[in-house]
Amino acid sequence: MFNASKKCLYTNYEYTSFTDQFTTHFGVNAGTYYFAVRTYESTYVINTDFTATTSKTSSKRSGAILLKRGVTKTGTLALNGPSSSWYKIRLTSSRKVKIDAKAMVGGAGNYGDIQVDIYRISDATSSPSLITSLSSYSPSKTLNPYTIGNNNKLPAGTYYIRVTKYHNGNGGYSLKWSYR
Amino acid sequence: MNKRKISVILLSAIMAFTMMFAGTSSVFAADSTTIPTLPDDLTNAPELVSGSGFNAANPDTSVYRVYKLIAP
Numbered sequence: 026m027f028n029a030s031k032k033c034l035y036t037n038y039e040y041t042s043f044t045d046q047f048t049t050h051f052g053v054n055a056g057t058y059y060f061a062v063r064t065y066e067s068t069y070v071i072n073t074d075f076t077a078t079t080s081k082t083s084s085k086r087s088g089a090i091l092l093k094r095g096v097t098k099t100g101t102l103a104l105n106g107p108s109s110s111w112y113k114i115r116l117t118s119s120r121k122v123k124i125d126a127k128a129m130v131g132g133a134g135n136y137g138d139i140q141v142d143i144y145r146i147s148d149a150t151s152s153p154s155l156i157t158s159l160s161s162y163s164p165s166k167t168l169n170p171y172t173i174g175n176n177n178k179l180p181a182g183t184y185y186i187r188v189t190k191y192h193n194g195n196g197g198y199s200l201k202w203s204y205r
Numbered sequence: 206m207n208k209r210k211i212s213v214i215l216l217s218a219i220m221a222f223t224m225m226f227a228g229t230s231s232v233f234a235a236d237s238t239t240i241p242t243l244p245d246d247l248t249n250a251p252e253l254v255s256g257s258g259f260n261a262a263n264p265d266t267s268v269y270r271v272y273k274l275i276a277p
Binding site for chain 1: 240241242243247250253254255256257258259260261262263266267268269270271272273274275276277
């Protein structure tokens with residue numbers, strides 16, 4: 026896969042047999058790209074589908090996008106884009122929280138995943154501390170972050186969610202949080 | 206920033222082909238498994254459009270066929 030300047034963004038291959046089919050996902054920004062395809066079969070079919078992701082994203086924690094409870098946000102970690110996107114949630118009281126994370130990444134020959142990390146800042150002068158980390162090895166997972174000694178609840182405050190490339194994973198994702 | 210995610214489906218060697226792609230797409234020789242260098246002229250590269258695709262005849266497995274894709 027190449028960008029408009031013919032710079033290679035990605036290359037790999039996949040073993041297939043006579044009637045195999047596979048789907049691989051790429052995250053890209055808007056623009057023109059080229060696919061160079063070579064197969065050892067005498068015929069093949071190549072199809073594409075575009076899926077738009079609508080969320081505004083921020084590659085810096087200082088610009089983290091607020092996630093409202095129960096509202097799904099989608100985003101893209103593009104091959105030719107920043108390595109991370111930052112979001113935040115606010116708890117006005119101590120609550121049990123779950124975060125549903127879905128990923129459309131990888132596929133045949135395109136390895137890597139999307140990792141979801143959750144950070145807490147306990148006070149204005151503290152550095153963010155990691156409380157939960159998830160590598161999205163499957164397309165859909167639910168995170169149940171908690172702080173130790175707090176009955177599985179998160180104290181009131183602001184929590185930051187970093188969605189980042191894991192082993193150069195790229196593609197799309199969605200996030201939604203709610204009480205549990 | 207307007208971003209798009211793309212799924213690419215590559216399906217090999219289906220017997221029920223009713224049409225083989227035989228356009229004037231750009232092809233070029235591959236000398237190894239290293240990263241290919243695209244040819245200068247890609248004006249004839251067929252465009253992959255969302256929701257559609259190509260059935261491609263591939264008589265020479267030593268060449269790459271190049272497709273253009275415009276992410277909106």
